[in-house]
Amino acid sequence: MEDREFTIESFYKFVGERKLMGARCRKCGNLMVPPRPVCPKCYSRDMEWVELSGKGIVESFTIIHVPTVLLKGREPYTVAVVKLDEGPRIPGIVVGVQDPNRIKIGDRVEVDFEEAGELPPGITWPTWPRYIFVRSSHG
Numbered sequence: 001m002e003d004r005e006f007t008i009e010s011f012y013k014f015v016g017e018r019k020l021m022g023a024r025c026r027k028c029g030n031l032m033v034p035p036r037p038v039c040p041k042c043y044s045r046d047m048e049w050v051e052l053s054g055k056g057i058v059e060s061f062t063i064i065h066v067p068t069v070l071l072k073g074r075e076p077y078t079v080a081v082v083k084l085d086e087g088p089r090i091p092g093i094v095v096g097v098q099d100p101n102r103i104k105i106g107d108r109v110e111v112d113f114e115e116a117g118e119l120p121p122g123i124t125w126p127t128w129p130r131y132i133f134v135r136s137s138h139g
């Protein structure tokens with residue numbers, strides 16, 4: 001896995017293996033999720049893969065009433081920006097919440113994974129498995 005390129009495609013390949021991975025710059029320690037081939041802080045290309053805990057807190061969120069094609073039937077759902085315990089922020093859907101209005105900023109969540117599932121007829125774009133967030137049971 002160490003020789004995978006530091007790209008969004010590699011990121012989703014890892015997601016398909018149920019791993020949330022970031023790239024850490026070996027020069028300055030900057031952690032990038034999703035990874036980038038060049039560190040935006042020091043312009044180094046010397047990176048290593050780091051597996052993330054997938055745990056973090058809801059920093060902001062939006063309740064979606066008009067879904068994208070891939071999520072049709074699941075509305076309303078919540079897309080949150082999650083600040084991972086390791087520092088980086090990533091957006092993701094928060095599932096398992098009956099009433100999206102009950103999500104609060106500061107809620108603890110952790111990552112889970114789901115298959116992309118059946119596509120509506122006529123949709124042919126790549127169906128990567130995706131990461132989602134679920135609310136942590138404690139705290």
Ligand SMILES: [Zn+2]
Pocket residue numbers: 025026027028029030039040041042043044
């Ligand atoms: Zn760097």
